[in-house]
Amino acid sequence: xxxxxxxxxxxxxxxxxxxxxxxxxxxxxxxxxxxxxxxxxxxxxxxxxxxxxxxxxxxxxxxxxxxxxxxxxxxxxxxxxxxxxxxxxxxxxxxxxxxxxxxxxxxxxxxxxxxxxxxxxxxxxxxxxxxxxxxxxxxxxxxxxxxxxxxxxxxxxxxxxxxxxxxxxxxxxxxxxxxxxxxxxxxxxxxxxxxxxxxxxxxxxxxxxxxxxxxxxxxxxxxxxxxxxxxxxxxxxxxxxxxxxxxxxxxxxxxxxxxxxxxxxxxxxxxxxxxxxxxxxx
Amino acid sequence: xxxxxxxxxxxxxxxxxxxxxxxxxxxxxxxxxxxxxxxxxxxxxxxxxxxxxxxxxxxxxxxxxxxxxxxxxxxxxxxxxxxxxxxxxxxxxxxxxxxxxxxxxxxxxxxxxxxxxxxxxxxxxxxxxxxxxxxxxxxxxxxxxxxxxxxxxxxxxxxxxxxxxxxxxxxxxxxxxxxxxxxxxxxxxxxxxxxxxxxxxxxxxxxxxxxxxxxxxxxxxxxxxxxxxxxxxxxxxxxxxxxxxxxxxxxxxxxxxxxxxxxxxxxxxxxxxxxxxxxxxxxxxxxxxxxxxxxxxxxxxxxxxxxx
Numbered sequence: 001x002x003x004x005x006x007x008x009x010x011x012x013x014x015x016x017x018x019x020x021x022x023x024x025x026x027x028x029x030x031x032x033x034x035x036x037x038x039x040x041x042x043x044x045x046x047x048x049x050x051x052x053x054x055x056x057x058x059x060x061x062x063x064x065x066x067x068x069x070x071x072x073x074x075x076x077x078x079x080x081x082x083x084x085x086x087x088x089x090x091x092x093x094x095x096x097x098x099x100x101x102x103x104x105x106x107x108x109x110x111x112x113x114x115x116x117x118x119x120x121x122x123x124x125x126x127x128x129x130x131x132x133x134x135x136x137x138x139x140x141x142x143x144x145x146x147x148x149x150x151x152x153x154x155x156x157x158x159x160x161x162x163x164x165x166x167x168x169x170x171x172x173x174x175x176x177x178x179x180x181x182x183x184x185x186x187x188x189x190x191x192x193x194x195x196x197x198x199x200x201x202x203x204x205x206x207x208x209x210x211x212x213x214x215x216x217x218x219x220x221x222x223x224x225x226x227x228x229x230x231x232x233x234x235x236x237x238x239x240x241x242x243x244x245x246x247x248x249x250x251x252x253x254x255x256x257x258x259x260x261x262x263x264x265x266x267x268x269x270x271x272x273x274x275x276x277x278x279x280x281x282x
Numbered sequence: 283x284x285x286x287x288x289x290x291x292x293x294x295x296x297x298x299x300x301x302x303x304x305x306x307x308x309x310x311x312x313x314x315x316x317x318x319x320x321x322x323x324x325x326x327x328x329x330x331x332x333x334x335x336x337x338x339x340x341x342x343x344x345x346x347x348x349x350x351x352x353x354x355x356x357x358x359x360x361x362x363x364x365x366x367x368x369x370x371x372x373x374x375x376x377x378x379x380x381x382x383x384x385x386x387x388x389x390x391x392x393x394x395x396x397x398x399x400x401x402x403x404x405x406x407x408x409x410x411x412x413x414x415x416x417x418x419x420x421x422x423x424x425x426x427x428x429x430x431x432x433x434x435x436x437x438x439x440x441x442x443x444x445x446x447x448x449x450x451x452x453x454x455x456x457x458x459x460x461x462x463x464x465x466x467x468x469x470x471x472x473x474x475x476x477x478x479x480x481x482x483x484x485x486x487x488x489x490x491x492x493x494x495x496x497x498x499x500x501x502x503x504x505x506x507x508x509x510x511x512x513x514x515x516x517x518x519x520x521x522x523x524x525x526x527x528x529x530x531x532x533x534x535x536x537x538x539x540x541x542x543x544x545x546x547x548x549x550x551x552x553x554x555x556x557x558x559x560x561x562x563x564x565x566x567x568x569x570x571x572x573x574x575x576x577x578x579x580x581x582x583x584x585x586x587x588x589x590x
Contacts, residue, residue, distance in 0.1 A: 002475065002483055002501050004492075006392045017392070021400055024389070028404055031422045031461075034429055038421075051427040094312040101308035105301065111587065113309065115580050120320040122518055122576045126546040126565040130330060130337075130558050131323035133551075154319030157312045186304035215411035217525045222551065233413045237529070240417075247421070254417050258410040265409045269402060276466070277473035277508075 038251035039063055046247050063252040071242065072227045073253060076235030080260070083145050083152070083231050084213045088206050090153035091160050095205070096198060098157065099164025100190050104176060114165060121158030125218050128155075136223055148223050148231075152213050160205055163275070167201040168194065204275030207268040211261040232257045324569070331562035337550075341559070348563035361537055362564070365545040368452050369521065369571070372541060375456045376463060376520035380512045383467025384505075388497075390468075391475045401472060408465040416529030419458035420445065445531050448538040455526050455539055463519055467512040474508030475501075510582065517575050521568065542568040 006017050026033070037052075040060035050056060067073050102114045132151055133142070141147030171194065179189045220234035227235065236257050243249040265272050296303070331348055335341035355362035390401050407415065422429050423444040434440035444454035478501060486492075486500045502509070524543040527533060533540040533548060540548070542564055550561025 001391070001393075001480060002478060002496065003388055003391065006394060018394060021394075021397075025400060025403055029406065030429060031418045032406070032410075035418050035421065049427070052429075052432060094315060097308040098312035101305040105305035107302070107305055110305075111584075113313070115583070116321065117316060118583065119576050119580060120316060120324075122572065122579070123320070123324060124521060124543060124565065124568045124572050125524070126543050126561070127327045127569040128320060128323045129327075129547070129565065130550060130562055131326040132319060135318070135323075150315075151319050154315040157316050158320065161312065186300050190308070211409060215413070217411065217413050217528070218547075221528075222547075233411050236413055236417070250417070254414045258414040261409050261411070262406070265405075266402065273469060273473065277470055277511075 035251045035254060038247050039255055041248050043246060043248055046245075059248065060252075063248045064256070066249055067252045067256055071239055071249075071253070072235060073232070073239060073256060075227050076230060076232040076239070077256070077260075079145060079229060079235070080214055080231040080233075083148050084210055086149045087152040087156065087213045088209045090149065091156035091209055092202055092205055094153065094157045095160030095164045096195065096202070097190070098161040099168050100194055102161065102165040103168030103171075104173075104194070114161070117158045117161040121155075121162065129222055133222055143224050143226065143229050145224075145229050148219060148229070151219060151223065152216070156209055156212070160209065163205055164198070164201060167198065171197055200271070200274065203268070203271040207264055207272045208275040210264055211272075214261045327562045327565055327569075330559055331566045333559040333562075335558040337556040337558050344559070348560050351560065352563055352567065361540060361545055364537060365540045365542045365564075366567075368539065368541045369568075371452055372456055372459075372520045372523055373517065375453070376459065376516055376523075377513075379460050379463035379467045379516050380509065382460065382464040383469075383512065384471050386464065386468045387471035387475060391472060401469075405465050405469050407462040408469070410462075412459075412462070412525035413529050415458055415462055416526045419454075419461075419526075420530050422458075423454055446535055448535055451531055451535065451539040455523075455530055458530065459519070459523060459526050463516060466515060470508045470512050471505060474505045478504050514575075514579055518572075521572055521575075542571075 006014050037055070040058055040063065041050075041055040042057050042059040042062075045051070045053075045056055048056075098117070102110055102117075136142050136147040136151070139147065141150065175193055175197075176189055179193050184193075214231075215233060216231070217233040220231050224230045224234065227238070230238075236253055239253050240250050243253070330341075332343060332345060333341040334344045334348070352362050354360075356366070386404060390397065390404060421427075423431075425431060425441045425443040425446070430444065431441045434442060442450070444450045482500055482504070483496070486496050491499060522543060523541055524547065527539055527541060527544045528547075531539045533544050546561045546564040546568065549555070549557050549564060
């Protein structure tokens with residue numbers, strides 16, 4: 001292990017390390033903690049310029065209540081879920097198949113198709129912006145959740161294919177050969193042999209895509225407008241316009257908007273990190 | 283979705299060719315989606331960049347004029363020049379996330395009580411959306427009450443209006459962006475450090491290597507895959523920077539914090555007008571810059587594939 005385990009070092013080093021950890025963490029999360037502090041302050045504290053002192057009264061319940069019951073925030077949150085969940089399902093389903101095709105079969109254009117998915121995944125959004133917006137308009141899906149979902153599924157398929165294909169590559173190929181000798185059809189091999197083995201990859205990808213899509217802002221701005229279809233990342237700007245200068249409410253709103261992927265991360269931490277670090281270790 | 287049809291003669295034909303046809307059937311839906319929404323639009327944008335179009339009426343073919351206009355903006359050190367320059371600053375400074383992430387990973391790579399929670403909390407900034415990161419840092423920099431100025435005030439300095447000052451604004455936004463990006467690199471390195479071969483470390487210790495030398499000669503070579511991925515995601519992240527700029531400054535003050543990604547959006551889809559062709563031309567330039575890196579990534583992957 002590197003650096004040298006702290007247990008093997010002098011007592012003083014151990015104590016200072018233990019003391020340093022929380023301090024470092026406080027500094028690291030400082031800006032975020034500040035927002036959390038803002039979100040429980042009463043409005044009066046801001047007019048009295050009591051920004052960083054103790055809250056003169058604890059108004060957390062009131063502020064968050066305002067966010068949930070007196071703004072479009074619940075609407076935006078619901079939209080975000082209705083955009084994120086179908087995207088996750090769609091992208092994972094499509095990429096299980098593309099990953100299987102590229103990971104198992106040997107055919108001429110295999111590597112080229114794979115590279116096309118990888119390259120497409122890296123292009124700047126702006127080069128897709130105008131044509132995708134036009135296409136969505138033509139399909140009559142501008143300013144709908146469906147329009148956003150369809151695009152997200154398509155785009156995420158690039159990254160998901162990269163992920164799935166590499167995962168399937170690492171599976172024992174003998175299993176598939178054995179199944180073929182038994183005369184099992186390719187579809188059944190996919191469904192009964194490979195898919196059950198892909199569960200960890202599916203879990204990892206789902207958490208990852210959930211976070212990516214939840215946090216998307218660019219496409220939300222390009223393809224939607226207004227509270228009926230905008231997700232929370234785009235909605236928060238209208239929210240902030242509505243509560244201009246009400247820092248306690250803007251802070252509470254930001255925290256609410258940030259929470260679902262955070263919860264997802266803490267609940268599914270193992271899968272999340274497995275997904276992110278795929279390929280970082282050999 | 284089941285491709286197997288159960289009529290006898292078809293099944294026998296399918297059986298004979300099954301392994302040739304199956305991959306295409308599995309690829310079809312994903313490939314179709316990806317073609318329609320990603321690959322074809324890239325070419326459409328290339329084409330569109332030769333037109334002048336307001337998004338509603340008829341498009342007018344103007345040849346290379348959009349690019350000529352960009353050239354003149356470059357010569358006049360106008361918006362395009364500023365955006366490109368800022369993109370370069372982003373690219374270079376964003377790479378700081380890699381050593382910073384490594385540093386935090388080394389700091390946290392211990393087995394004391396509660397360390398797992400610490401690691402998760404350090405990773406936190408990556409999980410929250412850039413929109414929220416942008417808001418958080420806008421308040422952090424706020425000249426009247428921001429934490430930064432409270433801190434500077436302790437030393438009798440400030441107040442500093444980071445986001446309102448042309449000299450600092452881009453650096454301020456990049457610093458905000460480095461926060462989640464460093465967390466990302468940290469987690470890549472933490473996983474990499476887990477897999478470092480303990481025997482090599484022992485051997486190194488016996489040879490008297492420690493500290494920096496150990497890191498450089500024994501640890502870092504084993505972290506190569508993590509470094510590669512950190513490099514890829516950081517470059518892509520730097521060139522994709524849009525959310526933070528849009529939230530924190532909207533390209534201001536006086537357009538001094540624009541990057542190509544934001545400038546393109548502004549030209550094509552904001553209240554300043556709907557110049558789709560001109561926007562497409564900017565997007566093409568951004569794409570070509572990205573293409574250099576994409577080609578390099580693919581080349582690395584290709585070598586790896588052939589190596590196996």
